[in-house]
Amino acid sequence: MKTRTTTQLVPHTIDGKTRLVPANVETPAPPRDWDHIVLTGVTGIAALVLAASVVWSTASIGDLLARAVIEPAAYGAAIVFDLAWIACMAVEWLARYDEDRARLPRRAGTVALIVAMLAIGAHGKITGFWEIGIVGALVSALAKGLWTVVLRHQTPPLDDLTRAWIRGELADAGAGLALIPVRRQLQRAQAQVDAERAALADPDQSGQSADDPDTDPQPTAKGPMTVKDAVRTAKDSGITDPDAVLRYVHKVADANAKPETVARYLRLAG
Template sequence: MKTTQHVPHTVDGKTRMVPIEVDAPTPPRDWDHFVLTAVTGIAVLVLTASVVWSTASIGDLLARAVIEPAAYGAAVVFDLAWIACMAIEWLARYDDDRAALPRRAGHVMLLLAMAAVYAHGKVAGYWEIGLIGAAVSALAKGLWTVVLRHQTPPLDARTRAWIQAELGDAGASLAMIPVRRKLQRAQGQVAAERAAIAGPDSDPDRPDQSGSDPDADVIGIRPGAVTTKDAVRIAWDSDIRDPQAVIRYVAKVTGGVPSPDTVRRYLHALKVAG
């Protein structure tokens, strides 16, 4: 087998990496992978045959009471249900506690599918065929269980506990995303409600503000001067979002040091309104 390698080649004192073809040793055939691929293909064929057989049997049984499209549409649910449970069990293969529920549910749904196939054979007058047909679904699930268990890497108890702890931390981080969004929406609604109740006359930066107001330290410099609220809005309209940068801008415009809490409250109100 040929492969390409880059080797140094010097011409006139200048060296470059140039590609050349060399003979590479052929790796031995991975028979384990070949056998596993073949077995997986066999399992897919068996599963397909099981779904076709169960759907045909249960659909014919239900078609005695309802129209055929509805009957066969409902019939395919019997096998798809336990197949879906088996897939979820595979996804939870590193967590025995989470895999237990889909495993039990898959067994129950498989038994229901087998019972329906057997019932069809008995109603048709061939209980032997119904019994053999029910065994097809059991063989399909059994084969897939063996294949999936073989592909699941063995882990010791400590490694499983470590993986579960890592997944728990990741799950906590994901869970906090909607929680933070909910808190931000609630805080925004509270701020908007307070602003609506207070009205436009509650500007904490007016010169006639009472000393009991928490923002009494922010006062107008002179009549007609730019207030903290006006300066914050000007900074916001200029795409200045960093609170410290806004505080420096407000101090420069108004000529005084504004209250950081007041600036942050105005920024939050503008963010909610925007």
């Protein structure tokens, strides 16, 4: 039986005190996982085929576009044809547990592949070698087909109930993520409302200015209304002259109301 040396924590006792210390231990070697080895090899082959396909299609489509634009722009645009269906294939893999979500990137990838193949075939036709154009287009089809086989092999089969359960879990997680920006927006809106209310709130209900330079307390003669209510009542009654409004406030609200306080309330009453 084959063995291998591994480092494990083993108990070791000195003077009656036991500690776990690392030590080299001979353990049976597991059998070689040929399935994993074969899958790794197939994935490597698929990567090589994909790289060759990208190089060929970029060169072919780039030469086609270079007849109308400069070469850097032509080859930069040419690589987009392959990157489009490769990206769609990657998204399809990410959505492998949800068939409904995987359907759109699968169809989009197929469309992008067909467009790339038509562009490669058009290059072959224009250059007079339509056979090469057809063969070159098949290279991209083979690359995508091989990757589809590899990805489908690694996609675990799930029954309908399990898929529905997974969709429910993803929906709950998605709802939690969606609430994060909503809560932030609500907090910003509430902060604006609070700031607006604070800006329009009475400095004090007696009408005494918060920045009153007088330090000695003054006697007050309050009426049945606050300064703000008195100003609003005067305004609603058609009194617009600041001096007249001030006299009205002194009469019905606060005999010590400051002119600047009354003027501020008068401006707010608009």
